[in-house]
Amino acid sequence: MFDYETLRIIWWVVLGVLLIGFAIMDGFDLGVASLLPFVAKTDSERRVAINTVGPVWEGNQVWFILGGGAIFAAWPYVYAVSFSGFYLAMFLILSALILRPVGFKFRSKLNNPKWTTFWDWSLFIGGFVPALVFGIAVGNTLQGVPFQFDDSLRMSYHGGFFALLNPFALLCGLVSVAMLLMHGGLYLAVKTEGALRDRAITAARLFGLLTIILFASAGLWVSQLEAYTIVGQMAHDGPSNPLHKEVARIAGGWLHNYELYGWTKTAPILGFLGAIFAISFAKRGEGKLAFLGSALSILGIISTVGLSMFPFILPSSSHPGNSLLVWDASSSKLTLEIMLIATCIFLPIILIYTSWVFKVLRGKVTADYIKQNSHDMY
Numbered sequence: 451m452f453d454y455e456t457l458r459i460i461w462w463v464v465l466g467v468l469l470i471g472f473a474i475m476d477g478f479d480l481g482v483a484s485l486l487p488f489v490a491k492t493d494s495e496r497r498v499a500i501n502t503v504g505p506v507w508e509g510n511q512v513w514f515i516l517g518g519g520a521i522f523a524a525w526p527y528v529y530a531v532s533f534s535g536f537y538l539a540m541f542l543i544l545s546a547l548i549l550r551p552v553g554f555k556f557r558s559k560l561n562n563p564k565w566t567t568f569w570d571w572s573l574f575i576g577g578f579v580p581a582l583v584f585g586i587a588v589g590n591t592l593q594g595v596p597f598q599f600d601d602s603l604r605m606s607y608h609g610g611f612f613a614l615l616n617p618f619a620l621l622c623g624l625v626s627v628a629m630l631l632m633h634g635g636l637y638l639a640v641k642t643e644g645a646l647r648d649r650a651i652t653a654a655r656l657f658g659l660l661t662i663i664l665f666a667s668a669g670l671w672v673s674q675l676e677a678y679t680i681v682g683q684m685a686h687d688g689p690s691n692p693l694h695k696e697v698a699r700i701a702g703g704w705l706h707n708y709e710l711y712g713w714t715k716t717a718p719i720l721g722f723l724g725a726i727f728a729i730s731f732a733k734r735g736e737g738k739l740a741f742l743g744s745a746l747s748i749l750g751i752i753s754t755v756g757l758s759m760f761p762f763i764l765p766s767s768s769h770p771g772n773s774l775l776v777w778d779a780s781s782s783k784l785t786l787e788i789m790l791i792a793t794c795i796f797l798p799i800i801l802i803y804t805s806w807v808f809k810v811l812r813g814k815v816t817a818d819y820i821k822q823n824s825h826d827m828y
Contacts, residue, residue: 454687455777457786461524462763462776464793466756468520472513473630473752474745475804479507481634483550483577484627487570489638489649494817496570497558497828502641502815504554504828509807512800523789527692527779528764530605531597532587538611539583546579554828577634578627585626588755589619592672592704594767599692608768618675621668628660629725629751633744636728639737641815651732658729658744665721665751672758677703678765678773686777695778697770704758714757720750 452460482503490496521529533540549572557569593616596608635654639647681696688694708714724747731740759765761776780786820827 451787451790454783454786457783457790458686458776458780460790461520461780461786462756462760464790465517465520465524466753468513468517470749470752472510472517473748474633475513476507476510477581477630477748478633478637478741479503479510479550480577480581481630481632482638483573483634484581484631485634485638485650485653486577487574489635489653490646491649493563493566494820495646496566497820498642498646498815498817499638500554500557500573500828501820502638505811506807507550507554509804512804516800520789524781524786525763525774525779526781527605527690527774531595531607531764531774534605535595535597535607535609536587536590536614539587539614543580543583546576546583549573549576558828577630581627581630582623585623586614586619588626589622590614590616591764592622592675592677592755592759593618594678594765594770594773596768597766598769598772601693603691603693618668618671621664621671625661625664625668625751628657628664629744629748632657632661632725632728633741633748636732636737636741636744639732640741643814643816647737651735651737654740654744655729655732658725658732658747661725661747661751662722665718665725669718669754672704673702675704676701678762678770679703679706680761680775684777688777690778690780690782692772692774692778695771695775697765697773699770707757707760717750717753717757721747721754722750724748724750 482499486496486499490499521532553569553573553576557566557573560566596613597605598608599605632654635650635657638650639654642650676699678697679700681698684695724743724745727743728740728747729743731737731743763774763776763779765773781789
């Protein structure tokens, strides 16, 4: 169907779409959980907030599974390095995510304030920690990760968990947290009413402003960051082997694509404008439009990272020549073709099913509805 070079670009785009889909769809779940102890003041309000995401959070996890599956099957070298180098970080994320279903199921089993408070904070951890660590992972990816391959393409990683917690990575983590809390607050604004809705809007506007400030700060830092560039020419359609190239590190290298391709500037602009629109529409009480604005902001922010780094997917800080690119880190041409056919079949089904679920579950969650259906609700 396509030549090898085109297939690699298609799968780079598909990976980006899946990551953006995860951030938008599961992002508001994480945001709601992170805001839970702060915007919901009473037990009734907290049950309302939990049940806004209760029917959909498991379905939204599909995007997380698809993203991990795509990395495993389409980009095996990236999977090997990231899941080995970020092993403890991944374990931390999974441990936090496990708290979510447990918290949802157990919170309302006992009518005891200490019991419910414990699970409320467990849900907070299950939302906040993944949001923070995902951003930290992106920050480390932009700086490069200390790994290398030997002549037999066996990978070795030379870093440690605490080395991931460097200042720039923590800044990226805060961008991620602010972005998802803005998104979660606006989802609550759409699905709730009364005082809970008002506090959710206030929180969303605050974190929208923080998103703009932190995203701008990260952009200024990136402009001074030592980045990576390919030296000379390399084949785009040859077998995947990350050892057959030369890579140099230069200051401000991640800005090169914006100079080369002017249209790429749309991504950071969308990141800023989406957040501005979200704040503006939230102030006017237009919850759905504000939520759309935050989704566009997420699209722009994540796209900015991908477009800045292209064709790099995961640079090596210790051995730049071993960095993983779109051109030398993919599966075989046949594998990409088969996976593309499967994606073209099943991804539309997922989109149609997800749209149907949200259509069926449209409308607000109220305290009266929770009270009337108490035994069936979280």
